[in-house]
Amino acid sequence: MSKDILFEIGLEEIPARFIRAAMEQLQDRTSKWLDSVRITHAGVTAYATPRRLAVFVKDAAEKQEDxxxxxxxxxxxxxxxxxxxxxxxxxxxxxxxxxxxxxxxxxxxxxxxxxxxxxxxAGVETASLLSEGLLEIVNAMTFPKNMRWGAYDFKFVRPIRWLVALFGKDIIDLEITDVKAGNVSRGHRFLGTETVISEPAQYVESLRAQHVLVDVKEREDLILKQINHLAEEKNWTIAIKEDLLEEVLFLVETPTVLFGTFDPSFLNIPQDVLITSMREHQRYFPVFDAAGKLLPFFVTVRNGNAVSLDVIAKGNEKVLRARLSDAKFFYQEDQKMKINDALAKLENIVYHEELGSVGDKVRRIRQISDRLAVKLGLSDTALSEVSRTADICKFDLVTQMVYEFPELQGTMGEDYARKAGEPETVAKAIFEHYQPRFAGDAVPSTDAGSVVSIADKIDTIVGCFSIGIIPTGSQDPYALRRQAAGIVQIVLEHKLPITLREIFEAAIEIHKNSGNSKHSDDELRINLYEFFSLRVKRLLSDNVRYDVVDAVTAAGFDDVVDVVGRSRALMGAVLDQEDFKITVDSLTRVSNLAAKATSEGIDPSLLKEDAELQLYNTWQELHTPYLEAMSANNAEEALRILSGLKDAVTAFFDSVMVMAEDEQVRANRLALLAGIDADSKAFADFGKLVW
Structure with a gap:
């Protein structure tokens, strides 16, 4: 026999950003608890709205398994x-x-x-376990921020106002902070009333009757359906940003989509300003025409029904008008400021107490950028653009618009620089030097944007490392991992002819001259390589097996373009060539014996046996083409050439005693293997491959 279980925690409004994780946590903890106490069931379903977290357990056994x-x-x-x-x-x-x-x-x-x-x-009755079990689940839950209320020591995401706990039609004896569990839930705050849940299976429909859609997927589908219907009806393109949809989803219990309008004169403000104000401050979805031009409309989602939507729209329009009026004022005032005056104000903004002001950071960015630009062999025009971009890349941080909307840094810099008469490439590069901002974001398209972006990011990383701020575990307050990944992404996508070491050295020297570093240059290099190795491995692991990643990075990852090419070539060989394992076994055996070599010099006159002469001649024939292919980052060709040693190596081991009694002969044979191994190890440590 079995019964359903329903457990609902009624709360004051939970912050939207906490709800999905809390819902999933409640579901996971409930499922694990049921398994731990041997109560079989047919599945656990989680529900959530701004005012409740709930789980429904279908067909829970009435007794533990014996x-x-x-x-x-x-x-x-x-x-x-x-x-x-x-x-x-x-x-x-x-x-x-x-x-x-x-x-x-x-x-x-x-x-x-x-x-x-x-x-x-013998298994005990499920009913006797539920009270203690549900209390255990609630006490174990964790949240980014907790609250205490009244005189209770108990902490939770928000104060608990009601509890529903049912096993079949029976109420589970449970009490938390003087709130006793029952079978009465609460509907929509304004449209609904209290409702009796006679049995768990009626939970969803009982609350639907009280204007609450507890099923998260149902609410999301309804929001999207209404938005898409409105877009089709009005011939609009409504931009649905996933994180905004997620937030709106957990702000409402009964979603109703509506639209409003704003004064078209506000469209003279840059489009990104209007979009940011609507999305970030008002939780509105912006509206575009077919060409991608912003229209003077917005779409929002009401937590309620369709009654008096015109009144609701007018209220939202009034609030938005005030927001956009502020933005318009800031925009007009900012344009009165000269770029040089803005740069002077950067001297008064502390970047970090041990690393100086933002003005100090800008000067470091300029110095690092100039060095990297020279390393990359950019033209005189590009060098000039890099220098100017680096000089003014942060000037918009002191504008009123960026103060009000920090997420517009770079966006406003581009707009203001263009209006101030800066070259188009420089204006664009000011925006681009923040890219990539997040995983999957675009990289800078201009030389100036790419160089200054790398300079800005490596200055931050080396600066933090030099004063002992190195990410550990999940702690990364300065987003150093993201910035390191950004550097790797820029170098790779533009195939920049620059190594990580050259990037490191430019920043290390600048910080050393500033006297900020608490560590030696060698310590910094070791820490930086270890830090970036994880970023490179993570990049490679998206499409490459872990053992292939380990093999190619063991041969070095200083040249990001090269290591990616080697990983792809090796992955292709491992997957597509059945006989490639013979090549790997041969090179691994060479490597094992090469470790015993005591000298590098090879004396051809000591090579007497046919197999060792053949191996030497084959290696000599392939050595130069192999190095040329490696130098040209032609990894597939280099691996093909390296594989050409397979037959000669196999014949050598089949007929030659490497550890000969004659010391000179033995040393010469080991030196030959060491030379081959050096070529092999430049591509990968083949011994790390797993078959």
Missing amino acids: ISEEVKGPSRKIALDANGDWSKAALGFARSQGVSPEQFTFKELAGVEYIYATRNS
């Missing part, structure tokens, strides 16, 4: 004394398992006989 398990005890030698009677150890084992010694059996394990006891445990 268990019968065999427990191993002492060996026969220890369990029996010299007279064949049970020893104290055996009797103690019997008491601990709740059995009599007569129930023992003997079984052999690894050549030794042990006593075994069979312990039977």
